[in-house]
Amino acid sequence: MNSEGRLLELEDLRKWFEIRRGFLSSKVNYVKAVDGVTFRLDEGMAMSLVGESGSGKTTLGKTIIRLYEPNGGRIIFQDRDVTHLKANDLKWYRRMTGLVQQDPFGAFASHFTIFRSLEEPLLIHNTVKSKEERAEKVFKALEEVRLTPVEDFAYKYPHMLSGGQLQRVAIARAIILEPRLLVADEPVSMLDASVRIEILTLLRRLQERLRLGVIYITHDLATTRFFSEWALIMYAGHVMEKAFTQEILRNPLHPYTRALLTATPEPNPENRNRFKQVPPGEPPALIDPPKSCRFSPRCPHAFDKCFKEEPPEFEAASGHWVKCWLYERS
Amino acid sequence: MGWLKTGSSKPSAGLKGVLREVLSYKSAIAGIVILLFLIGLSVYTMVTIPLPEAIQAWRSSEAWSRNPRNAQPEWIELFYGRRLPRTIKVSLGETKASEVLREDGTLSVSWVIHFNYDYDDFPSEIIVFFNSSYVEKPVVEIYWIRPDGDEILLKKHSLRRPDDRLYLSNDLGLELKLERLFESKIGKKPNFTVTVEKGLFSEYSQDPRVLKGVYGMRLEATLSKNDVLNAELVVYGTVHGLAGTDHLRRPLIIGLLWGAPIAMSFGLTTALLTTSLGLIIGTISGWYGGKIDSVIQRIVEINAVLPFLPILILLTTFYRIDLFIILLSVVVLSIFSLGIKGTRILVMQIKSYPYIEAAQAYGASNMRLILFYVIPKILPPVVPGMISSVPGFVFLEAGLSYLGLGDPFLPTWGKIISDAQTNGAFYKGMYYWVLEPAFMLILTAIAFALIGMALERIVNPKLKEL
Ligand SMILES: Nc1ncnc2c1ncn2[C@@H]1O[C@H](COP(=O)(O)OP(=O)(O)O)[C@@H](O)[C@H]1O
Ligand code: SF4
Ligand SMILES: [Mg+2]
Numbered sequence: 001m002n003s004e005g006r007l008l009e010l011e012d013l014r015k016w017f018e019i020r021r022g023f024l025s026s027k028v029n030y031v032k033a034v035d036g037v038t039f040r041l042d043e044g045m046a047m048s049l050v051g052e053s054g055s056g057k058t059t060l061g062k063t064i065i066r067l068y069e070p071n072g073g074r075i076i077f078q079d080r081d082v083t084h085l086k087a088n089d090l091k092w093y094r095r096m097t098g099l100v101q102q103d104p105f106g107a108f109a110s111h112f113t114i115f116r117s118l119e120e121p122l123l124i125h126n127t128v129k130s131k132e133e134r135a136e137k138v139f140k141a142l143e144e145v146r147l148t149p150v151e152d153f154a155y156k157y158p159h160m161l162s163g164g165q166l167q168r169v170a171i172a173r174a175i176i177l178e179p180r181l182l183v184a185d186e187p188v189s190m191l192d193a194s195v196r197i198e199i200l201t202l203l204r205r206l207q208e209r210l211r212l213g214v215i216y217i218t219h220d221l222a223t224t225r226f227f228s229e230w231a232l233i234m235y236a237g238h239v240m241e242k243a244f245t246q247e248i249l250r251n252p253l254h255p256y257t258r259a260l261l262t263a264t265p266e267p268n269p270e271n272r273n274r275f276k277q278v279p280p281g282e283p284p285a286l287i288d289p290p291k292s293c294r295f296s297p298r299c300p301h302a303f304d305k306c307f308k309e310e311p312p313e314f315e316a317a318s319g320h321w322v323k324c325w326l327y328e329r330s
Numbered sequence: 331m332g333w334l335k336t337g338s339s340k341p342s343a344g345l346k347g348v349l350r351e352v353l354s355y356k357s358a359i360a361g362i363v364i365l366l367f368l369i370g371l372s373v374y375t376m377v378t379i380p381l382p383e384a385i386q387a388w389r390s391s392e393a394w395s396r397n398p399r400n401a402q403p404e405w406i407e408l409f410y411g412r413r414l415p416r417t418i419k420v421s422l423g424e425t426k427a428s429e430v431l432r433e434d435g436t437l438s439v440s441w442v443i444h445f446n447y448d449y450d451d452f453p454s455e456i457i458v459f460f461n462s463s464y465v466e467k468p469v470v471e472i473y474w475i476r477p478d479g480d481e482i483l484l485k486k487h488s489l490r491r492p493d494d495r496l497y498l499s500n501d502l503g504l505e506l507k508l509e510r511l512f513e514s515k516i517g518k519k520p521n522f523t524v525t526v527e528k529g530l531f532s533e534y535s536q537d538p539r540v541l542k543g544v545y546g547m548r549l550e551a552t553l554s555k556n557d558v559l560n561a562e563l564v565v566y567g568t569v570h571g572l573a574g575t576d577h578l579r580r581p582l583i584i585g586l587l588w589g590a591p592i593a594m595s596f597g598l599t600t601a602l603l604t605t606s607l608g609l610i611i612g613t614i615s616g617w618y619g620g621k622i623d624s625v626i627q628r629i630v631e632i633n634a635v636l637p638f639l640p641i642l643i644l645l646t647t648f649y650r651i652d653l654f655i656i657l658l659s660v661v662v663l664s665i666f667s668l669g670i671k672g673t674r675i676l677v678m679q680i681k682s683y684p685y686i687e688a689a690q691a692y693g694a695s696n697m698r699l700i701l702f703y704v705i706p707k708i709l710p711p712v713v714p715g716m717i718s719s720v721p722g723f724v725f726l727e728a729g730l731s732y733l734g735l736g737d738p739f740l741p742t743w744g745k746i747i748s749d750a751q752t753n754g755a756f757y758k759g760m761y762y763w764v765l766e767p768a769f770m771l772i773l774t775a776i777a778f779a780l781i782g783m784a785l786e787r788i789v790n791p792k793l794k795e796l
Contacts, residue, residue: 094693106684121692
């Protein structure tokens, strides 16, 4: 179908939100929530998107599945440019992509039964014609996410299910159209700690079995360990570091990644004091950010150049990219 | 706002659940019973008196010539405790008494008709309707036969046309004659004005007293060979039917009955149209935002300061108006109501919920989102308001009719009240004329208000405590 199993490529992708200051002012400012993101995801691979809250992960995820229209750059999906798709083409892209949101309690219309919620995508895309086939698909999807016996769940309303169960339904809904790419935006951050692993394991199994491309958004580096092949570290709308997950965890290069790693809760009490190394400060305001390294205000290693010029991405090791002047080869 | 919660709140258990809850309110049951009664009445009316017929009859004066004028409803005698006169109609028909063939070839014919009169009050009017065909205008002599045996020549009348009418009540000569008769019978002037009705139906006494018994009328005429003469004596009562009659002898029951389907369909249609169009406009405003939104909001603000009633009155005075045009004007003037602002804010709120975004992600169109995801959420709080707005529109139509600005042809409650008012019903003590349509109006209003209130409480449980 496509060359070298490539599923998704982003080229210098930008999503800026327009904001107008004041009622009559014609001056337009931009929140540069995603500001030049480039990466590639192969068929059947999972990629973690890690960053603090406000770093632009959700915006990037929504832009990738075209809930937002990008302001710049390109999105190539299965060798097809989907950056500015419209109407029926966009509808096709909607079928090829799926979304699992953070808040399972808000993800369902309270007046739909679970069955109806799962049936909706099928009705919209008319992929199966008969009622019986649709019911079959819905039940199969519920089985897929281990909500059995399916009859016990299908005719319930959302408020009758727990958060974990709802998130399973959300996953079922996201895969019912057999998409090739799934964006899971912090799918377990609102769930009880006890069910997080279950849900992540379920997602991982489905991803492997259905050869789904998955973009897993999280602020918790620890969970990426067993979930994804690739990891991508985001900060203030920029990708700071990208590499194999194992590589990043074993050998974090960017000062921000290192800070994140120490901020990751460690069960080992010995490591707890490493929190202290987290640099103080807040992520920069994304309204017209300065042309410099966006981490420079908080970076313990910042030097002159960092405040003057934005670093490009350097390939510090094979397949390991870092957006930091420290890795410039002179 | 409980119904907006997406997660833990209890969703409505469907139509059945709502119905069961509605029926748990006694007031709502009363409302439903009244409504069912009115609906039954409307259906009955529409089946038994088709609208074109009703309109035709309502406008014609001929159809009601045998009805008394301004008669009270029959049941009113329960309050008086007397038997009030009904209308008596007797036709000459076959009751030919004698027929004598004269030498010149003409016929001398006489008829006698009888009727029993045992009411406790005098009739309101007496008319003889002729129905004849002739070569030469015949002269008719009419005699009145009282139960006490007296026979009085009422009139010698030369027919003016084949369907001539003899308004005995208006006959001043006859009145004078009867007055003299009374004077001579009791030896002095009676204490009352001897009207034709009293003169014919009272005992010979100082004060008017109904003489009960069998009355008769004899007609004598000289006819040519092929002439036909028929006549009908109508002794008008003072009560008529279930609802009485108006100044044009029309039975009010027709107006009252037809008022029900008209009022209800006008009220319901306007309520439904204004509410649903308002809902759609508010939804579009909130959903699409931007320019459409600001245009709609400006229209709403302008509309809010426009004087609704004066504009409506202007419209209805300048243009020849029927009920449909009134309905359209009311709808146009009320769809951009301030309620749109509320809908718009609700929609904007709903639009930001994650489930809408989820639906967009699996490809739901704006149309589908609005129809299946947004409207069902904002409908519950709107429905009771719609039901409760029905009485307002019913009264609006009545009000316009009352001001003489309603549909000129349809018999409506407002029009009956208007007629009553212009004919001084209250001054003349004809309370039934106003009270009957007013009762129907209030009954309709109460039915919808009771149901609307119960629905309101179900949808907005906070009101339960009130
Ligand atoms: N619709 C929007 N309009 C304006 N600014 C937005 C919008 N959505 C997100 N932002 C801003 O973009 C930045 C990134 O937000 P987000 O993508 O939600 O980050 P994350 O998911 O990593 O927490 C934040 O500063 C946020 O305030
Ligand atoms: S470029 Fe400079 S400021 Fe930015 S992360 Fe690297 S060292 Fe720190
Ligand atoms: Mg987020």
